Amino acid sequence: MDGRFPAPLLVGFAARVLEAAGARRSDALITARVLVEADLRGIDSHGVARLPVYARRLKGGLINPRARLRGLKDSGSVLWLDAQNGLGPPAAARAMGRCLERAATEGLAMAAVRNSNHFGIAGYYAMMALDRGMIGVAMSNASPLMAPWGGRTRMLGTNPLAVAIPGGSGPPVVMDMATSQAARGKLEVARRLGRPLPPGWALGPDGRPTTDPAEGLAGLLLPMGAHKGYCLAVVIEALCGALTGGAMGPEVGELTAFDRPQGVGHAFIAIDPQAFVGLESLGRRMDEYGRKLKADRPAEGVERIYLPGEIEHEERLRRVKHGVPLPPAVRRELAALGAEVGVEVGFLAEG
Amino acid sequence: MDGRFPAPLLVGFAARVLEAAGARRSDALITARVLVEADLRGIDSHGVARLPVYARRLKGGLINPRARLRGLKDSGSVLWLDAQNGLGPPAAARAMGRCLERAATEGLAMAAVRNSNHFGIAGYYAMMALDRGMIGVAMSNASPLMAPWGGRTRMLGTNPLAVAIPGGSGPPVVMDMATSQAARGKLEVARRLGRPLPPGWALGPDGRPTTDPAEGLAGLLLPMGAHKGYCLAVVIEALCGALTGGAMGPEVGELTAFDRPQGVGHAFIAIDPQAFVGLESLGRRMDEYGRKLKADRPAEGVERIYLPGEIEHEERLRRVKHGVPLPPAVRRELAALGAEVGVEVGFLAEG
Numbered sequence: 001m002d003g004r005f006p007a008p009l010l011v012g013f014a015a016r017v018l019e020a021a022g023a024r025r026s027d028a029l030i031t032a033r034v035l036v037e038a039d040l041r042g043i044d045s046h047g048v049a050r051l052p053v054y055a056r057r058l059k060g061g062l063i064n065p066r067a068r069l070r071g072l073k074d075s076g077s078v079l080w081l082d083a084q085n086g087l088g089p090p091a092a093a094r095a096m097g098r099c100l101e102r103a104a105t106e107g108l109a110m111a112a113v114r115n116s117n118h119f120g121i122a123g124y125y126a127m128m129a130l131d132r133g134m135i136g137v138a139m140s141n142a143s144p145l146m147a148p149w150g151g152r153t154r155m156l157g158t159n160p161l162a163v164a165i166p167g168g169s170g171p172p173v174v175m176d177m178a179t180s181q182a183a184r185g186k187l188e189v190a191r192r193l194g195r196p197l198p199p200g201w202a203l204g205p206d207g208r209p210t211t212d213p214a215e216g217l218a219g220l221l222l223p224m225g226a227h228k229g230y231c232l233a234v235v236i237e238a239l240c241g242a243l244t245g246g247a248m249g250p251e252v253g254e255l256t257a258f259d260r261p262q263g264v265g266h267a268f269i270a271i272d273p274q275a276f277v278g279l280e281s282l283g284r285r286m287d288e289y290g291r292k293l294k295a296d297r298p299a300e301g302v303e304r305i306y307l308p309g310e311i312e313h314e315e316r317l318r319r320v321k322h323g324v325p326l327p328p329a330v331r332r333e334l335a336a337l338g339a340e341v342g343v344e345v346g347f348l349a350e351g
Numbered sequence: 352m353d354g355r356f357p358a359p360l361l362v363g364f365a366a367r368v369l370e371a372a373g374a375r376r377s378d379a380l381i382t383a384r385v386l387v388e389a390d391l392r393g394i395d396s397h398g399v400a401r402l403p404v405y406a407r408r409l410k411g412g413l414i415n416p417r418a419r420l421r422g423l424k425d426s427g428s429v430l431w432l433d434a435q436n437g438l439g440p441p442a443a444a445r446a447m448g449r450c451l452e453r454a455a456t457e458g459l460a461m462a463a464v465r466n467s468n469h470f471g472i473a474g475y476y477a478m479m480a481l482d483r484g485m486i487g488v489a490m491s492n493a494s495p496l497m498a499p500w501g502g503r504t505r506m507l508g509t510n511p512l513a514v515a516i517p518g519g520s521g522p523p524v525v526m527d528m529a530t531s532q533a534a535r536g537k538l539e540v541a542r543r544l545g546r547p548l549p550p551g552w553a554l555g556p557d558g559r560p561t562t563d564p565a566e567g568l569a570g571l572l573l574p575m576g577a578h579k580g581y582c583l584a585v586v587i588e589a590l591c592g593a594l595t596g597g598a599m600g601p602e603v604g605e606l607t608a609f610d611r612p613q614g615v616g617h618a619f620i621a622i623d624p625q626a627f628v629g630l631e632s633l634g635r636r637m638d639e640y641g642r643k644l645k646a647d648r649p650a651e652g653v654e655r656i657y658l659p660g661e662i663e664h665e666e667r668l669r670r671v672k673h674g675v676p677l678p679p680a681v682r683r684e685l686a687a688l689g690a691e692v693g694v695e696v697g698f699l700a701e702g
Contacts, residue, residue: 075458077428078626107426108461112627135594148656151647165589173589175582207650225575231526231659234644238516238524242636243486245628249640269620275429276463277596285593289600293585296502299558305499308582 003331004323009347011036013338014051018087020341021058022065027090034089034120039324042315043176045185046121049192049330052337053256054087054118059341062253062261063087063117069094077106080244081113085261088119092138096125096268100132107275112239112267114246118142118255119266122162123176123309129164129270130172133279136164137269141240141247143254143262145184145221149230152207155249158184158221159236164309166273168283170290174309179233180221187213187221192329240265354682355674360698362387364689365402369438371692372406373416378441385440385471390675393666394527396536397472400543400681403688404607405438405469410692413604413612414438414468420445428457431595432464436612439470443489447476447619451483458626463590463618465597469493469606470617473513474527474660480515480621481523484630487515488620492591492598494605494613496535496572500581503558506600509535509572510587515660517624519634521641525660530584531572538564538572543680591616 014032019025031054039047057063067086071079079098083091095111102109122138129136142157158180165173178184182201190197191213202216203209210216223229241248247263255262273282290307298305331348338345365383370376382405390398408414418437422430430449434442446462453460473489480487493508509531516524529535533552541548542564553567554560561567574580592599598614606613624633641658649656682699689696
């Protein structure tokens with residue numbers, strides 16, 4: 001049985017663990033919030049289940065706990081930043097925060113960060129724009145897990161792309177996707193649960209299609225929409241790697257190899273609707289269009305039509321109310337981690 | 352046998368036809384160049400084969416030949432524009448041109464246009480950035496041809512997205528793709544050539560999978576990468592439609608229905624690498640990364656690994672040298688069109 005845990009409890013626990021592993025308090029708290037937000041949205045692959053990996057990288061000196069986000073160039077609406085090998089979530093959240101401030105005066109801004117680490121769900125940073133009534137875009141490169149289209153060797157990350165667009169009275173549209181047909185984290189979940197993969201997600205280490213999650217994780221993920229996802233992943237490598245002077249493709253360190261820093265890069269864009277039609281009109285049109293899309297007659301075997309981000313939005317409402325479910329394997333790992341770094345874990349036995 | 356025609360001859364012919372159909376000379380010339388650039392790049396679906404449709408929309412008063420690109424708001428790095436129902440290519444090329452000028456001073460700029468028409472290949476406008484040493488992004492909404500994921504009714508365009516990134520001594524990376532698994536134009540080509548579609552491209556009007564291009568064109572195109580392409584298409588509707596105050600989804604007029612103006616919207620972004628790592632470094636890193644990707648050992652049955660845009664780049668070199676091939680059906684249509692509007696078409700018999 002999955003235990004269920006209130007999100008604030010998990011945020012507190014994750015922050016204490018990260019602090020005990022060496023992170024600055026403010027960095028630990030931001031990272032904890034980003035992880036638990038993934039759990040709340042039902043993206044279990046990117047939630048507190050990743051805490052042991054982050055903590056291990058901190059403790060092993062692969063992430064610099066004292067890093068500060070350093071400005072390299074500031075052109076008004078453009079910020080070029082270096083995360084100095086700090087934790088990904090605080091670097092990304094602060095970069096997006098500065099980007100939003102600039103967009104408020106300039107109408108549009110972009111911030112790109114090099115020398116960072118895995119930043120969790122891209123959607124978190126895109127959604128930061130919503131509170132300010134803006135459109136947010138977030139992307140990152142990542143550990144290489146895809147081959148060039150037609151190739152055999154890991155040279156591209158599953159490079160996520162997220163866009164958040166304010167709604168009016170309705171919920172926002174939030175696209176948050178890997179450029180692989182499935183996120184690496186989904187293979188990790190399948191492995192944890194002992195479930196086979198749908199066909200079309202992965203190739204084994206021999207370059208042949210597989211439905212075994214362990215083989216897929218040892219092999220290659222397939223890009224979304226075949227060659228199209230490959231092109232999109234290359235573009236994200238260019239914006240997050242080449243443009244920032246950071247690592248690209250095979251230069252990016254493997255998240256779970258614990259052999260070297262990752263050198264991940266991120267890029268963020270914020271657009272103020274006031275520079276166009278205005279926030280109120282944008283929200284009204286998005287609501288209207290969303291209602292039309294959802295009112296379409298579902299195809300055979302389909303129950304409901306969802307807007308981008310709607311499934312996650314509804315899951316969030318449920319999990320805020322009923323708690324975040326954690327499977328026994330994750331609870332055991334977190335309990336071991338807490339015990340290791342000296343953080344109270346009694347609550348994990350009770351969920 | 353396909354006849355082959357030098358690109359400048361086709362540009363001249365297309366421009367004269369568009370002018371005879373009512374377009375201003377400068378608008379006709381830009382449109383002709385955009386169409387023939389598609390032909391040069393091997394994207395035959397978006398080339399002069401579309402000339403009869405553009406001319407018919409002009410002559411039928413569905414496109415306003417006297418339209419000027421009107422500024423609605425100007426926030427320095429952001430331009431909100433209205434194309435006043437003019438031809439898509441000149442509106443788009445001028446919007447991107449202004450966007451590039453602004454990016455040269457601001458480091459970053461965005462232009463979005465409402466009330467426009469079909470603009471040809473998105474890649475043309477993204478690639479305009481390359482001559483200025485910038486990164487270009489272009490997107491557009493389009494006639495609805497996709498259903499919401501799980502639905503049955505046309506509510507989303509095949510909304511193209513293009514990104515062009517300068518190389519160093521090597522060619523640029525150019526991604527130019529529809530958010531459907533296949534562009535509508537590819538179904539038109541298949542219908543013209545009497546070839547079946549690969550599975551996974553389309554649903555017939557009954558909502559069931561089809562490999563018949565005519566059925567697919569009468570039915571629905573499937574999004575790239577399943578639900579992921581749906582999300583991307585919704586985001587593009589938001590940026591090109593809701594944000595510009597223009598038409599969205601089913602409000603966009605059907606290109607080939609000739610019943611009403613289209614009301615298409617476009618969005619463009621230009622990024623100056625000088626605000627980041629600099630053009631020289633960007634180009635050098637892109638070249639290096641491109642060489643790595645291409646040096647990967649091809650999978651079974653694959654001859655070569657290509658970079659995004661490389662196939663089109665090589666085809667362009669061949670067609671500049673040997674001419675643009677036009678199948679007999681297209682030549683007949685163009686000859687009839689030329690005769691109708693009083694433009695000399697003798698050359699079409701000779702190719």
